[in-house]
Amino acid sequence: MALIVKKFGGSSVATTEKIMAVAKRVLDEKKPGDQVVMVVSAMGDTTDELIELAKGITKEPYRYTREMDMLLTTGEQVSIALLAMAFKTLGQPAVSLTGPMVGMKTDSVHTKGRIIDIQPERVQEELDKGNIVVVAGFQGVDPAGDPVTLGRGGSDTSAVALAGALKADTCEIFTDVDGIYSADPRVAKGARKMKEITYFEMLEMARLGAGVMQPRSVEMGQLFKIPIHVRSTFTTKPGTIIREDYTMEEKDFEIRGVAHDEKVAKIAVLGIPNTPGIAHEIFSALAKASVDVDMIVQSIRNIEKNVTDMVFTVAIDDLSVAKDVVDKVADKLSAIAVLIEEDVAKVSIVGAGMLGNPGIAARMFGALSSKEINIDIISTSEISISCLIKSSCVKEAVNAIHDEFFPNGQEQ
Numbered sequence: 001m002a003l004i005v006k007k008f009g010g011s012s013v014a015t016t017e018k019i020m021a022v023a024k025r026v027l028d029e030k031k032p033g034d035q036v037v038m039v040v041s042a043m044g045d046t047t048d049e050l051i052e053l054a055k056g057i058t059k060e061p062y063r064y065t066r067e068m069d070m071l072l073t074t075g076e077q078v079s080i081a082l083l084a085m086a087f088k089t090l091g092q093p094a095v096s097l098t099g100p101m102v103g104m105k106t107d108s109v110h111t112k113g114r115i116i117d118i119q120p121e122r123v124q125e126e127l128d129k130g131n132i133v134v135v136a137g138f139q140g141v142d143p144a145g146d147p148v149t150l151g152r153g154g155s156d157t158s159a160v161a162l163a164g165a166l167k168a169d170t171c172e173i174f175t176d177v178d179g180i181y182s183a184d185p186r187v188a189k190g191a192r193k194m195k196e197i198t199y200f201e202m203l204e205m206a207r208l209g210a211g212v213m214q215p216r217s218v219e220m221g222q223l224f225k226i227p228i229h230v231r232s233t234f235t236t237k238p239g240t241i242i243r244e245d246y247t248m249e250e251k252d253f254e255i256r257g258v259a260h261d262e263k264v265a266k267i268a269v270l271g272i273p274n275t276p277g278i279a280h281e282i283f284s285a286l287a288k289a290s291v292d293v294d295m296i297v298q299s300i301r302n303i304e305k306n307v308t309d310m311v312f313t314v315a316i317d318d319l320s321v322a323k324d325v326v327d328k329v330a331d332k333l334s335a336i337a338v339l340i341e342e343d344v345a346k347v348s349i350v351g352a353g354m355l356g357n358p359g360i361a362a363r364m365f366g367a368l369s370s371k372e373i374n375i376d377i378i379s380t381s382e383i384s385i386s387c388l389i390k391s392s393c394v395k396e397a398v399n400a401i402h403d404e405f406f407p408n409g410q411e412q
């Protein structure tokens with residue numbers, strides 16, 4: 001007997017036909033005695049459609065994050081009810097439960113809440129009664145009892161966290177690709193499927209934009225030591241296992257993958273005093289507003305006047321809040337101007353193999369320059385290098401970099 005958590009993303013449950021197909025597949029694969037918890041996302045593009053709906057009221061709905069959560073949590077509630085119904089029509093007892101009902105406790109940071117505790121007793125009770133338990137992903141409840149969502153792609157995190165809390169034997173993420181690839185297979189023509197990837201490398205890929213897994217979900221997997229099997233909803237072939245270490249003969253990869261992120265914006269605060277405490281002033285105000293800042297560059301504008309520019313990137317969904325915060329600080333610092341650019345994208349290479357391998361960065365920049373793509377900002381971590389470029393060049397950039405590091409014939 002095994003306890004299995006299976007998560008199905010939006011495209012896997014996009015129509016009632018697909019929901020029926022998911023229910024049938026799960027029953028076909030379920031062995032007698034298996035206990036199954038399903039975590040599901042909103043149907044198809046429902047979450048995007050709900051955001052568009054809110055834009056009918058205000059151009060910047062993310063200023064009203066509590067109400068956004070009230071709105072967005074409805075999407076998952078529709079799919080859990082329909083999937084539980086689908087099981088029942090097939091003769092399988094099932095029950096649908098929302099995030100609050102499964103004890104998914106979060107902090108109060110609306111639209112990007114973090115799970116602080118899970119009390120899954122109700123889930124276990126329902127499993128012990130013989131039900132398949134169908135749980136709404138992406139949502140939890142804060143200490144005030146208000147709904148909180150976990151950030152875009154948050155159903156992955158709901159699933160892995162539940163698997164951890166229930167001490168599940170396996171956690172499977174079913175999606176519209178058949179595993180993790182060396183780059184987004186919708187963008188890179190030569191992308192290769194991986195058999196395995198470490199939490200460490202996957203976390204960096206996800207953080208830098210590989211939307212197939214939400215970064216928090218990979219952290220949860222690592223925390224609970226749960227291998228995560230990412231696989232296709234539409235075929236039965238094995239996918240990719242995200243785990244602590246490689247179990248197969250380790251290949252000597254220079255890099256593990258290329259990630260890109262188009263949902264970023266650049267903010268430049270021009271002409272601020274080049275004195276101690278200025279960076280703290282700007283970034284602590286942003287942190288207070290729960291805005292994550294990524295690439296940061298400080299450059300000298302005028303040495304004689306001791307004036308500097310501060311340039312950084314934020315997630316596009318945070319832009320309206322970030323702009324308000326930065327405008328206030330810029331006023332206080334008598335900055336010359338605050339400039340915003342939205343037509344930017346970040347392209348990155350990731351891999352533990354690049355540690356101590358100095359030629360890697362030059363090859364990445366060479367691949368970009370061969371396509372005449374200008375680099376605006378460069379940032380690095382221990383296992384990644386990222387470049388900010390014009391968003392119109394992103395597809396070409398991903399392919400050029402991928403071709404450089406994954407020439408034909410190299411297997412994953």
Ligand code: ADP
Pocket residue numbers: 008009010011012041153174175176177179180181182183184185186209210211212213257
């Ligand atoms: P779901 O709705 O099932 O959660 P997502 O759209 O969130 O699905 O994630 C799957 C998508 O992630 C794929 O369709 C693919 O375009 C994208 N993706 C980005 N990077 C990668 C990668 N390295 N490997 C596989 N898929 C990726």
Ligand code: ASP
Pocket residue numbers: 009010041042047048075137138151152153154155156
């Ligand atoms: N429905 C949510 C989203 O589109 C959560 C998820 O799909 O994981 O972001």
Ligand code: MG
Pocket residue numbers: 009153156211212213214
């Ligand atoms: Mg997803």
